[in-house]
Amino acid sequence: MQPAIDRLRTLCGLAAETFRVPVVRLIFDDPALALLEIRMGADHPETESEREACARIRGWCTKALPPGLPSSPGLRLLARAPVAMADRGAIGSLCLFDDAHRRVSQSEERHLADLAALVSEWPDLREEVAGEAHPPYRQILEIAQDAFVGVDSEGAIVEWNAAAEAVFGWTAAEVRGRPMAEIIIPEPLRARHAVGMARYLATGASAVVGRSRLELTALHRNGSTFPVEMAISQSGENDRMRISAFLRDISQVKERERQIAHMAQHDALTGLTNRSRFHACLAERLERLERDGIPFALLYLDLDRLVVINETLGHRAGDAVLVEVAARLRGALRQEDVVARLGGDEFAILQIGAASQPASAAALAQRLIDAVTGPTWVEGKLVEIGLSIGIVVAPTDGRDSRTVLKRADLALARAKADGRNTRRFYETDMDAAAEAKRNLEIDLRGALSRGEFEVYYQPLVDAQNLRPSGAEALVRWRHPRVGLVSPAAFIALAEETGLIVQLGEWVMRTACLEAAGWPAHMRIAVNISAIQFRQARFVEIVMHALAETGLAPERLELEITETVLMQSLPQVVDALHLLRRLGVRISLDDFGTGYSSLSYLRKFPFDKLKIDQSFVQDLANPATASIVQAIVALGRGLGMTVTAEGVETEEQRATVTQYGCTDLQGYLFGRPGSKDDFSREHLTGCNQHAA
Known part of the structure; x- marks a missing residue:
């Protein structure tokens, strides 16, 4: 075949020189x-438009060509x-x-026809057409994957060919x-195919012949349909016409595309709509609201205690909770509602077309x-799940995405602040509260450097x-x-912004410095937040405060809550043990209010339990009194001292x-006061039993 190609190439090169054109094609x-x-x-270089033009030329065969056929x-x-x-x-x-806009003369047309005739009469080409080259061509078709x-x-x-047998089953x-x-061709599409075929045979016009790439639905022998990619061309005319098509099964390609599209719009863990798609749905619903005026509700949801589950049982358990919650949310909704996981433990729902709002x-x-x-x-363990919900209704609470999202978030924050398993609708005063919070945060960021913080001291008595x-x-x-x-107004904000780390370090250093001047038997208790405890330098900060102030380690008592223990990371456990070895005392504050306090007593080295004031205030209740007695007995049995808080x-x-409490704290013995007030009232031997 190569000699034929070389000779045809020579003829095409001669045509390019004779007519002074940049591109000559033999098709x-x-x-x-x-x-x-x-x-x-x-x-x-050949372009896509030129390839399409050549495909059209193949299909036209000897039909007249319009001028300016699009190409590169x-x-x-x-x-x-x-x-x-001839045959x-x-x-x-x-x-x-x-690339020049010119027309060929009649003599040039005759010359081009003569060159085309030379191509027709070339012996090697006639052999190819006669079929001597067909066996290799047939072999190529038989091994083709399409x-x-x-x-x-x-x-x-x-x-x-063989690939067609595999693709279609015949x-x-x-x-x-x-x-x-x-x-x-699937039965529903055959009528349209027949019309297109008749039109092509009559006029040569076709929507598919000559197209470089076309996606269609094909029929398998078993009756199933599947997507194919097809390239089709035509040769010969009239009763010698042949239409040839290469078809490729693109079922796997389409499935991958479907999966990618699904992943782009859905949460990988729960299968719910993701944040991006949810915002698009919200925008679409707001646009429709302007046309139909039908109200809809947006609900922001936040799971309570997912952090506890992640840290105590592992993220695998947390993921299982999220999947279970997603299923329960779906089960509580109608088909037209939209539910999404926005990330972490946050979900959102669009309630569309409900009968009446806000009911x-x-x-x-x-x-x-x-x-x-x-x-x-x-995973074989019983866990508690809580849910807080913030609700807005459009258009009452807003007509644009930014407003309704912001107000739903404010409503959710109010629900979380009011307790677990709570729902709250947006109210106008929430905007003012949010603005006040923002202003408070701005002031809080500079308060420490301006010396606006003070340490107050509340006595603990034997x-x-x-x-x-x-x-x-x-x-x-x-x-x-x-x-x-x-x-209550700024500690949570300090934790939220991370300022609690710097503030907590200052409180510890200030308190240690003050306590260093007290009698040697008196200890100072400092509250430590979970965020402080997660700092890699926390133990170093504590020891630096002790060294700088000269306070003996055994006179410092660090009060931690269950929130710290929920972050049951290795560094937390290691820090607790190291601090105890150094002599610092560890106290478990608000004991009895958590869900896993008893289990923590087996894991962590505490020196003291502090009974939450809610139990002390309810001692008239026999059940509460029994709980307090049990806590005291538990603490004493484990070698711990026990402090009762809120004694009034x-x-x-x-x-x-x-009941056996070793230390007491509450307004009966003194309210929190400045260092001067504390020194005057509790270190001079006077007013030891303040009212």
């Missing part, structure tokens, strides 16, 4: 001769002469492409001579709380002699404009003393 209509096609014009940018079809044989008619075209299907002018199958012997439509949203929120909350078995045994350090913020700010009456003092 054959029969796919069997595709290996003999020539393109001269290396300085002008800057090039246009200048002239074309058919390559024809076969037109088999191809010799084409000239030029299905090859050839049909005649009547639509009957005349060629069917053997060549079974389909040869049968209508292609009934073999590979429908309130009812839905309660259904969600009932469905999600309560004990749940996760239960037997009621003499001061130490004090708890409590931070206060003296704001220059609003006065003394309650810790003589009766409470007598009761907890009788």
Whole structure:
């Protein structure tokens, strides 16, 4: 075959020189001769538009060509002469492409026709057409991975390779001579195919012939349908016309595309709509709201205690909880509602087309709380799940995404602040509260450097002699404009912003410095947040404060809550043990209010238990009194001292003393006060039993 190609290339080069054109193409209509096609014009790279133009030329065969056939940018079809044989008619075209807008003369057209005739009469080419080169071509088709299907002018199958057998499930012997439509075209599409085929035979116009790439739905022998990618061309004319198609099964490609599209819009863990898609749905719903005026609700959801589950049982258990919650949320919704996981433990729901708002949203929120909350078995362990929900209703609470999202977040924050398993609708005062919080954060960031914080001290007394045994350090913020700010207003904000680390270090150093001047038997207790404990330098910070102030380690007592213990990371355990070895005392604050306090007593080295004041205030309740007695017995049995917090009456003092508490704390013995007040009232031997 190579000699034929070389000679044809010589002829095409001669055409390029004779007509002074940048590109000459020799194109054959029969796919069997595709290996003999020539393109001269290396300085002008082939483009997609040029390939499509050549496909159209193949399909037209000897039909008239419109001027300016689109090709590569800057090039246009200048002239074309058919390559024809007496016994076969037109088999191809010799084409000239030029970037100059000119027309060929009649003499040039005759000269081009003469060159095309030379191509037709070339012996090697005649051998190819006669079939001597067909066996290699047939062999190529048989080993091709794509299905090859050839049909005649009547639509009957005349060629069917091995790949077609694998793709469609029919053997060549079974389909040869049968209508292609009934073999590979699904029944609902056959009528349209018949119309298109008739139009093409009558006019040569086709939406598919000559297209370089086309995606269609094909029919398998078993009746199933699947997507294929097809390239189709036509050769010959009239009763000698052949339509040839290469088809590729793209089912796996489409499945991958579907998976990618799904992943782009859905959460990988739960399968719910993701944040990006949810925001798009919200935008679409708001646009529709402007047209139909039908209200809808947006619900923001936040799972309570997922952090506890992640840290105590592992992230695998946490993931299992998220999957279970997602299933429960789906089960509580209607088909038209949209539920999404926004990330972490946050979810969102669009309640669309409900009968009445806000009543429908309130009812839905309660259904969600009932469905999600309560004990749940996760990997063989019973865990508690809580749910907080913030709700806005559009258009009442906003008509744009930014506003409704912001207000839903404010409503959720209020729900979380009001307790677990709570739902709250947005209220206008929440904006003012959020603005106040932002202003407070701005002031808080500079308060430490401006010296606006103070350390107050509340006495701890020995239960037997009621003499001061130490004090708890409590931070206060003296704001220059609003006065003394309650810790409830800024401690959570300091933790949220991370400022608690710097503030906590200052409180510890200040408290240690003050306590260093007290009698040697008195200890200072300092509250430590979970965020402080997660700092890699925490132990170093504690020891530096002791060294700098000269306070003995055994006189420092660090009070931690269950929140710290929930972060049951190795560094937390190691830090607790190291601090105890160094002599620092560890106290478990608010004991009895958590869910796993008893289990922590087995894991961590505590020196003291502090009974939460809620138990002390409820001692008149026999059940509560029994719990307090049990806590005291537990602590004493484990070698710990026990402090009762919130003692306000003589009766409470007598009761907890009788139960065996070793230390007492509460307004009965003194309110938190400045260092001067504490020194005057509790270190001079006066007012030891303050009212």
